[in-house]
Amino acid sequence: MRIACPFCGERENGEFTYLGDASPERPNFAVDGRESPDRVEDAFYDYVYLRDNVAGVMREYWYHGGGCRSWLVAERNTVTHEFISVTAAPGAGAASAVRAGE
Amino acid sequence: MKYSIFSLARAALSGHKGWTRAWRDPAPKSRYDVVIIGGGGHGLATAYFLAHEYGIRNVAVLEKGWIGSGNAGRNTTIIRSNYGLPGNTGFYELSMKLWERMEQDLNYNTMVSQRGIINLYHSDAQRDAFARRGNTMRINGIDAELLNAVQIRKELPFLNYDNARFPIMGGLLQRRAGTARHDAVIWGYARAASEGGVDIIQNCEVTGFVRDANGKVTGVETTRGRIGAGKVGMAVAGSSSRVAAMAGLRLPIESHVLQAFVSEAIKPLIPGVITFGAGHFYVSQSDKGGLVFGGDLDGYNSYAQRGNMPVMEDVCEGGMAIMPMIGRVRMLRQWGGIMDMSMDGSPIIDKSPIDGLYLNAGWCYGGFKATPASGLVFAHLLARDEAHPEAALFRLDRFRRGAMIDEKGQGAQPNLH
Numbered sequence: 001m002r003i004a005c006p007f008c009g010e011r012e013n014g015e016f017t018y019l020g021d022a023s024p025e026r027p028n029f030a031v032d033g034r035e036s037p038d039r040v041e042d043a044f045y046d047y048v049y050l051r052d053n054v055a056g057v058m059r060e061y062w063y064h065g066g067g068c069r070s071w072l073v074a075e076r077n078t079v080t081h082e083f084i085s086v087t088a089a090p091g092a093g094a095a096s097a098v099r100a101g102e
Numbered sequence: 103m104k105y106s107i108f109s110l111a112r113a114a115l116s117g118h119k120g121w122t123r124a125w126r127d128p129a130p131k132s133r134y135d136v137v138i139i140g141g142g143g144h145g146l147a148t149a150y151f152l153a154h155e156y157g158i159r160n161v162a163v164l165e166k167g168w169i170g171s172g173n174a175g176r177n178t179t180i181i182r183s184n185y186g187l188p189g190n191t192g193f194y195e196l197s198m199k200l201w202e203r204m205e206q207d208l209n210y211n212t213m214v215s216q217r218g219i220i221n222l223y224h225s226d227a228q229r230d231a232f233a234r235r236g237n238t239m240r241i242n243g244i245d246a247e248l249l250n251a252v253q254i255r256k257e258l259p260f261l262n263y264d265n266a267r268f269p270i271m272g273g274l275l276q277r278r279a280g281t282a283r284h285d286a287v288i289w290g291y292a293r294a295a296s297e298g299g300v301d302i303i304q305n306c307e308v309t310g311f312v313r314d315a316n317g318k319v320t321g322v323e324t325t326r327g328r329i330g331a332g333k334v335g336m337a338v339a340g341s342s343s344r345v346a347a348m349a350g351l352r353l354p355i356e357s358h359v360l361q362a363f364v365s366e367a368i369k370p371l372i373p374g375v376i377t378f379g380a381g382h383f384y385v386s387q388s389d390k391g392g393l394v395f396g397g398d399l400d401g402y403n404s405y406a407q408r409g410n411m412p413v414m415e416d417v418c419e420g421g422m423a424i425m426p427m428i429g430r431v432r433m434l435r436q437w438g439g440i441m442d443m444s445m446d447g448s449p450i451i452d453k454s455p456i457d458g459l460y461l462n463a464g465w466c467y468g469g470f471k472a473t474p475a476s477g478l479v480f481a482h483l484l485a486r487d488e489a490h491p492e493a494a495l496f497r498l499d500r501f502r503r504g505a506m507i508d509e510k511g512q513g514a515q516p517n518l519h
Contacts, residue, residue: 001410014412018402018517020356041502048514049354049445049501053343055405078357079405 015066125296133330141165147477153298156485166307170288176439182279189495197475210290213283218374319458340440342463361409367391383420447519
C-alpha cells in the first residue's frame with residue numbers, strides 16, 4: 001500500500017501513522033449548564049466509542065511522520081486498500097501554509 | 103460414529119473405506135428456536151453447548167462460506183489464560199479448563215498441547231507488571247511462575263540474551279498454556295453439535311433481519327431463503343459491524359487486519375510459545391515443524407483479509423531481536439485475518455438493544471483461546487437470557503458506564519489494543 005502525500009509524493013505506508021475515521025466530530029456544547037447531561041453524555045459516547053466501520057470508502061486521518069509531518073485526510077476503500085484521494089487535513093500546519101501561499 | 107482405538111483399527115482393516123461424514127449437511131428448516139450467524143469456532147461452540155449443556159437442540163448455525171473459513175483458520179493457535187483484569191482472569195481460565203477436557207467432551211482429537219507460554223520481560227518496570235499479573239493469576243488459582251534470566255536460559259538456551267537494547271531479564275511462564283489444532287477445533291465442535299441435533303448450514307449468507315411490528319428480530323433473510331428464529335445470536339467476528347448494521351445498530355468496534363506467518367519446517371526447536379515483550383512478536387512451532395508467528399495489527403481499518411509489507415518487516419525484526427538464527431529460515435506463507443477491534447480490547451457478549459438479537463463480538467485478536475468459554479457463556483445467555491457469571495462484565499453498555507476492561511491500558515484506540 002502506497003500513499004500519495006500531497007506534499008512529498010507517493011511513499012510507502014510505513015512512513016505514515018493512522019489515527020482512524022475522520023468523520024466523528026467532537027461535540028460542542030456551550031458551558032452554560034443549559035444542555036441536559038444525558039444529551040451531552042450521549043453525544044460524547046457516540047463520538048468516543050461508536051463507529052460506522054464501513055466496508056467500502058471511508059475518510060480517515062493519516063499522519064506523515066516519516067516525511068513532512070503533516071496530517072492528511074485520505075479517502076480509502078477498506079475492502080481493496082485502494083486510495084481515492086489524499087489531501088491535507090483542514091487546519092493542519094502545512095495546509096495553512098499552502099493556503100497562505102508560503 | 104464414536105471414534106476410538108477400535109474404530110480406527112476396524113477402519114484400518116477394511117482399507118479406511120468405512121468412515122462416515124463427520125457432520126450432517128441438511129437443508130435449512132423454516133424455523134429454529136435459535137439461529138446462530140457465523141460458523142466459526144465461537145458459533146459452533148455456542149451451538150454445541152446449547153445442545154449438550156442447555157438442552158436446546160432446534161438450532162441452526164448459518165455460515166456464508168464453509169465452516170471455519172474466517173478467523174478460525176487464520177490464527178496462530180495459541181491457548182492461554184494469563185490475564186490480569188477482573189472479567190478476563192476468570193473467563194479465560196474457564197476457557198483453559200474447557201480446553202483441557204475438550205478432546206474427551208467432543209470425542210475428537212483437537213491436538214491440545216500444553217507446552218507452556220513464556221512472556222519475556224526486558225526492563226524492571228515490565229518485570230513488576232508481569233509479577234503483578236502472575237500474582238493476580240495465582241490468587242485466582244491459575245498457574246504462573248516468574249522466571250529470571252538464568253531460569254529462562256535453562257528452558258530456552260537459544261534466545262539472544264546479550265541484546266543491548268532489549269536484554270532478556272526473565273519471563274512470566276504459564277505451563278498449562280500451549281496450542282491446539284485450529285481446524286480440528288472447528289471439526290470437533292461441528293461434529294458434536296451435529297450429533298446433538300444442530301443444523302450446520304454452509305454457503306448460506308445472512309442478508310437481512312426479519313423484524314415484527316415491535317421491532318423484535320424474528321428471523322433472518324439469507325441467500326437460501328427466509329429462516330424464522332426465536333432468538334438470533336451473532337458470532338461473526340470481523341464482520342460484526344456489517345451484520346449489526348443490517349439491524350440498524352452501531353457498535354464500538356473497528357475492523358482491522360492482523361497478519362500471521364509460517365516458516366518452512368525445521369527440526370524441533372521451540373518447546374512452547376514465546377512472546378517478545380519489548381516489541382510485539384510471538385512464536386511457536388507447529389507439529390509439522392513450521393515456525394508460526396505474528397505481531398501487531400497493520401493499524402488501519404480493513405476488510406481485505408490481507409496485509410502490507412511494513413508490518414511484515416516489523417514482525418520479522420521482532421523475531422530477529424530475540425532469535426537471530428531465524429534469519430536463516432525462509433518464510434513459507436503469510437495471511438491476514440479481519441479482527442473486531444473493540445474500543446477497550448475486550449469482547450462483548452450481551453443482549454443487543456434490539457429484542458431477540460444477541461451479540462458475541464469484539465474479540466480483537468484474542469478470539470481463538472476463548473473459543474470454548476465463549477461458546478459456553480454465549481449459549482448460557484441465549485438459553486437463560488441472563489449473563490453467565492464468568493462473562494458478566496462483557497456488557498455492551500460498559501463503555502457508556504466507564505467500566506472498560508482495558509488489559510493493555512491504551513484507552514479507546516482500537517488499533518493499539
